[in-house]
Amino acid sequence: MDFIDLKTQYAALREPINARIQKVLDHGQYIMGPEVKELEDRLSAYTGAKHCLAVASGTEALLIALMALGVKPGDEVITTPFTFAATAEMIVLIGGKPVFVDVEEDTANIDVSRLEAAITPRTKAIMPVSLYGQPADMDELNAIAARHKLPVIEDAAQSFGAEYKGRKSCNLSTIGCTSFFPSKPLGCYGDGGAIFTSDDALAKAMREIRVHGQSGRYQHTRIGVGGRMDAIQCAVVLAKLERFDWEVRQRITIGSHYDALLATAPVKTIAVRPDRTSVYAQYTIKVAERAKMELKLKDRGIPTAVHYPLSLHQQPAYAAGYVGQTYPVSERLAREVLSLPMHADLDEATQQRIVSAVKA
Ligand SMILES: Cc1ncc(COP(=O)(O)O)c(C=O)c1O
Numbered sequence: 001m002d003f004i005d006l007k008t009q010y011a012a013l014r015e016p017i018n019a020r021i022q023k024v025l026d027h028g029q030y031i032m033g034p035e036v037k038e039l040e041d042r043l044s045a046y047t048g049a050k051h052c053l054a055v056a057s058g059t060e061a062l063l064i065a066l067m068a069l070g071v072k073p074g075d076e077v078i079t080t081p082f083t084f085a086a087t088a089e090m091i092v093l094i095g096g097k098p099v100f101v102d103v104e105e106d107t108a109n110i111d112v113s114r115l116e117a118a119i120t121p122r123t124k125a126i127m128p129v130s131l132y133g134q135p136a137d138m139d140e141l142n143a144i145a146a147r148h149k150l151p152v153i154e155d156a157a158q159s160f161g162a163e164y165k166g167r168k169s170c171n172l173s174t175i176g177c178t179s180f181f182p183s184k185p186l187g188c189y190g191d192g193g194a195i196f197t198s199d200d201a202l203a204k205a206m207r208e209i210r211v212h213g214q215s216g217r218y219q220h221t222r223i224g225v226g227g228r229m230d231a232i233q234c235a236v237v238l239a240k241l242e243r244f245d246w247e248v249r250q251r252i253t254i255g256s257h258y259d260a261l262l263a264t265a266p267v268k269t270i271a272v273r274p275d276r277t278s279v280y281a282q283y284t285i286k287v288a289e290r291a292k293m294e295l296k297l298k299d300r301g302i303p304t305a306v307h308y309p310l311s312l313h314q315q316p317a318y319a320a321g322y323v324g325q326t327y328p329v330s331e332r333l334a335r336e337v338l339s340l341p342m343h344a345d346l347d348e349a350t351q352q353r354i355v356s357a358v359k360a
Pocket residue numbers: 057058059060083084086087129155157158178179180181191192193
């Protein structure tokens with residue numbers, strides 16, 4: 001059993017993926033070839049955001065967004081400590097300080113009721129994470145941000161395809177950043193990512209930052225990065241869009257099915273609010289005796305993963321900046337969360353087997 005089965009997906013999409021890759025090999029425009037713009041147009045139409053930029057990875061997307069917003073050394077960016085390191089890492093990389101706001105117990109997303117208390121005169125942006133595939137309470141978060149005139153970057157690395165009140169993740173705030181890491185809900189076959197915004201000036205700045213700050217060929221008008229996405233990777237994502245709507249429906253069905261099947265098990269599940277959807281980048285449960293559960297499932301041939309085993313303020317690279325600070329919900333989740341196999345091709349019999357093992 002695979003934790004995430006990319007082989008079945010490839011078998012279903014072999015022809016369009018191979019044809020799309022072959023086309024790039026034939027025209028030879030590996031960097032900024034026509035697939036880049038084609039993908040950007042498709043994704044901007046999909047999300048409703050005016051601009052989309054394909055970039056080298058989800059990490060690079062966050063970095064470019066922070067650079068475009070002018071986050072400077074000493075600035076604070078509010079985010080959650082219960083996320084993949086890249087979220088906070090890019091803030092630190094440009095000299096900023098991640099200010100952590102604890103998460104909600106049931107959704108594991110930023111607890112917006114604690115947000116305003118974390119805002120200081122040094123706050124430059126707010127960066128919620130749509131963890132496990134579900135957006136946070138973005139209306140409330142955007143309202144607080146607007147009161148303080150702060151931009152919002154949605155770290156939507158795990159949530160491409162999810163919806164919040166009928167609007168698509170990545171188009172819920174000033175900037176949305178996603179990842180096409182192979183195991184993500186929409187993945188390529190290497191590294192890739194995308195940035196979304198409807199702000200023309202920010203889009204222009206981010207396009208320049210993506211190519212070493214160039215406003216024209218060899219006109220370096222700002223400091224940038226090498227942040228382009230390869231045409232071959234764009235080709236893979238374009239091919240995968242063929243059945244992406246079906247995959248999103250499958251993920252939602254499989255996730256709700258897990259919820260229903262586990263309702264009577266002695267484990268807790270992650271809540272999905274009624275006004276939004278999750279694309280379940282991970283299907284995650286909470287279990288007090290996690291190590292024991294991991295081992296027992298492994299014995300039965302069921303792979304699991306922990307997203308994430310430590311709250312970021314407990315990680316060695318970050319701990320020194322957070323001495324004496326605690327984020328109790330995040331710390332508890334880090335002790336209890338366990339992700340079960342989840343992908344669009346997970347069949348019912350396999351899901352039953354997983355659930356029976358968890359219950360046992
Ligand atoms: C929440 C979050 N942010 C950022 C990233 C970084 O994305 P990438 O791996 O494409 O750089 C990831 C990917 O794992 C993620 O899960």
